[in-house]
Amino acid sequence: MPVTLRDVAQAAGVSRSAVSRCFTPGASISDKTRAKVEQAASDLGYSPNALASSLTTGRTKLVGVVSNNFHNPIFLEFFDRVTRELQGRGLRPLLVNLSDETDPTQSIRMLQQYSVDAVIVASSTLPVSFATSYVEAGMRVVHSFGRLTDSPKLHVLGIDNVEAGRVAARELLRRGYRRVGFLAGPLSATSTRDRHTGFAEELGRHRDVSLSVSYAQAYSFDAGRAEMTRLLSMGPAEAYFCGDDVLSIGALSAIRDAGLSVPDDVGILGLNNMEMAGWELINLTTIHNPVDEIVRGSVDLVDRMLSGAETAPQSIAFDCKVVERGTLRPAP
Amino acid sequence: MPVTLRDVAQAAGVSRSAVSRCFTPGASISDKTRAKVEQAASDLGYSPNALASSLTTGRTKLVGVVSNNFHNPIFLEFFDRVTRELQGRGLRPLLVNLSDETDPTQSIRMLQQYSVDAVIVASSTLPVSFATSYVEAGMRVVHSFGRLTDSPKLHVLGIDNVEAGRVAARELLRRGYRRVGFLAGPLSATSTRDRHTGFAEELGRHRDVSLSVSYAQAYSFDAGRAEMTRLLSMGPAEAYFCGDDVLSIGALSAIRDAGLSVPDDVGILGLNNMEMAGWELINLTTIHNPVDEIVRGSVDLVDRMLSGAETAPQSIAFDCKVVERGTLRPAP
């Protein structure tokens, strides 16, 4: 039913290779035959079969976009940006949701079956082993929002979570908080541990500052709410650095619900700066996660890998800055 | 570099067809050769090339997921559900972001090039012509969140927007509101017009009720905020039916900002019931859009179309119910 290159060749009265060359940029073809071919092609409504061509070229222009964060609004921003960037370069996102997947083998097989040219793993909670096993399976991989290391096995782009912890600590100190807490996400994520490291390190320089740490069950509103409710019942700190904006909003809810006010009674500092953090009803002071730049960097890297440049794996750190809104008291 | 069916055949000492049959369910093969083949396959780490097989079978198991709603949080719920459902049936989502696309031709070509087995168009703002031109290009299409009609050219699943308008009207009337407004999304969307139709129709049965209508520039927080600010300056209605939750939250913001209170001074009724509508800081009374069921229905339909059952195009309506929270006053 669909019209093939063969049909076009026949209609234009040329060989199949001539038609093929007509559609491959930079190939040698005369204006005369090009005209004939293009005429025939548009008459028949021909468009080349990308899958068939991938058989011989070995390139599919398919890029696996793998994530387990389908509940965090900031990932909608990610999906928006990453699809646009890929499309802009003629690449196609093959979306993989591994929310209930604990083992990479399945997704590896699937991505190999579709011979994706590269994979973008987008997650801050996935164990490092996930992305590395993609690499070991022979794929080109970029890990966005991953953990930065000195000797990376693959390309990693994201904020430095240790640094983010330090930034958070400095911000709270600057505003005169002395009894502070870290309301973290699940301990299983390396990002959680890294942030804790930086946060504790920076606070540790001050003798008069106390730190309490607790872990929410998940990066979710409910988990943040539950954990903050528990904290309030035990006598809360003056301010909390939360592992995530959604978690923060859960915490805010619990605080208001307890009849306390933010930032007068308790301060909250989020992380990510998702769009909604700026909505007045929420108005969350938070650390900005530069999704746009990370996406652009990631897709750039993919593009470069596909053009043959085999660069050594590197970690690329992005700056994270505090966005001031209404959930921390002003500096004294 | 990658291991092919040929390699496996050689290693197992059988013909290529034997290996192929071993991987096609329901094919005739003896236990003995099956064992040999499976041994060889797992030794070599073979996984069949889905693209190559699609060449002869004509099926790719690729499903285009096309949307222009990458800014509305409810679509993150959609992406989560739809990817899971597709994956659960061995189908692969090829994501297409047509946020800045006004013309279907490009995406049609692209989807044809990758010979997707079917397309799910997910949007309530895309003109009907978009989905129908996919159909005309010969693709199997399901339109989720589309406009229901009596004689559809394609499968459409979603709430009946006219009915949603009626439901909204009845809810406001029940609570004793008499001067009401429709704070709609852009007029270009058919969903906007349908909701208006139902809303006005139901209100029209009551002589003592007045209706004002205005249109936000987009389905966004800022647009909702701006429009409500304008409305407040001209003397607002008692309650508004908003075209969308995000729009509603923008409106809420403007109202609070003006020193008025919800629901005492102004009532707000949203539409969609996205997850955040339930967060206490927002606590929005809204009409539930059953995303889960719509997705399940859509993927079911895709699945059925792919199993050969050529059913006539049909519109499937889903119920929409009001979820009561805190932005409408209680019935008198």
Next chain:
DNA sequence: AGAAATTGCTACAACGATTTAGATTTGCCG
């Protein structure tokens, strides 16, 4: 003008699978 280099074309063999047709083997029965 004749040799050499360049262009532009066609024919044909891949790419990695499936599928058809035909050849073998196996199982069953008297």
Next chain:
DNA sequence: CGGCAAATCTAAATCGTTGTAGCAATTTCT
């Protein structure tokens, strides 16, 4: 054990494209 049908195999054609030879026509050089 012979005969017949069913089960299972192999070889070859095919899917729609690209890439490599090789040939013909044209251009360039001396």
